[in-house]
Amino acid sequence: MKILSCTQVCVKYESTLALKDCSFELDAGNFLGVFGENGSGKSTLLKSIAGLIKPNSGSIEFHGIKKNDIGYMAQQTRVQKDFPASVHEVVLSGTLCRHSRFYFYSKNDKKQADKNLELLGIEQLKRKSIQELSGGQRQRVLLARMLCAEAKLLLLDEPMTGLDAASSKQMCSILKDINSNGATIIMVSHDVEGTSGFCDRVLHLGVSNARTT
């Protein structure tokens, strides 16, 4: 079942062309790896899909995916060093996009947060502050938040950045699990060898054009 189609997406920053004529389609349950050199527009593509930037031309269409089904993880999500937030607060906030008018957490939300913390093996960090975590732990917290949002389409921009080999392998297998539970994943990475094995589809972005295999 097709859930996303991008046709001839072009994005310009000021006068430089960041992404040119990118076209591809994605089915539900796909694990798409987006690879390419620096400046080929990987992050730009992901941001356009996330709706953070508006493409200058071309179209991005979702089929059966609503805005609150999308989870986006930026390249090194800029968690400010001094931001006071506990892991529990962050993970729980993921459930908010399922609320329409009433923004208080239900018992169910809290249960779900606990469940996802456990799933990602970070339940012991629940009461810790986000400031005290290592890079790998933080990425898992952000993933847990996405799981709480029950995101159907996960957009991950370099989720392995700053992780050592062991934790990035762990991260990959967590993602694979999430994927096999039905979520569609688009992951941007520069590490083709390390991550392409996990993807079932691959998109190579060149500096000027894109092709899918």
Place this chain on the structure above:
Amino acid sequence: MLELLEELFSYAFVVRAIVVGICVSLCASFLGLPLVLRRYSMIGDGLSHVGFGTLAIAVPLGLSPLKVSIPLVMLAAFLLLRIRESSKMQGDAAIAIISCSSLAIGVIIISLTVGMNTDVCNYMFGSILAIKQEEVYLCVVISVVILALFIFFYNKIFSVIFDENYAKASGTNIEFYNMLLALLTAVIIVIGMRIMGAMLISSLIIFPALTSMRLLKTFKSVVVCSAFLSVICFFTGIVISFAYNVPTGASIVAVNLISFLVFCLISFFKRKKELL
């Protein structure tokens, strides 16, 4: 000490200032945390200068300062945010321009009309006498509305300021929350400006959040702590202002500064202890 407090509460104007002040400090501390975390602290400062400018327009015309200033400062907040989002001009530069200009315009209007007098000094640095009886109700009602809005959107505000891109990607209307914060800040600045003074009101917004963040590391604890700190510092400041006859705003800021330094010191020793 007890006598001093007894004397303090025997004056109706002091009671008015305390009631309004406590409401304002509570609201300011709640709004302050998002503003500080989003690096919007300067917006508070800019808006307070705009507030001074609008006061300068309202007073010679004999209009109620609150009713003129609130809509005008809200408009300025709206514009500031728009400039930040869209223009090529940097946000902080835009704020600096707007705040200096409105201060200058305010001073010109005042010197041409009522002249530079002690009233102007009170606008700048705060006065315990500023709140009139009929303004108390308006201030209290507005504060309660702001508190209610903050509590209702508490979780949503957290998710937006924690990770704006994520919230936006998953369908949250970021602009709405930014605007809400800016507008509420505008309102609280205008109300608080009478007691704190235009030059010093932004400290009421920034200090409690910054102070609490020295020691506390979760969002909820910081919110609660800054609310308490804000009220305690306000009250201590107003007592000092009354006892030593110094401008209210200035003494409240001084108390806030002391509490900030104390928290810094505690956090320093705490970290040192952890290292040992």
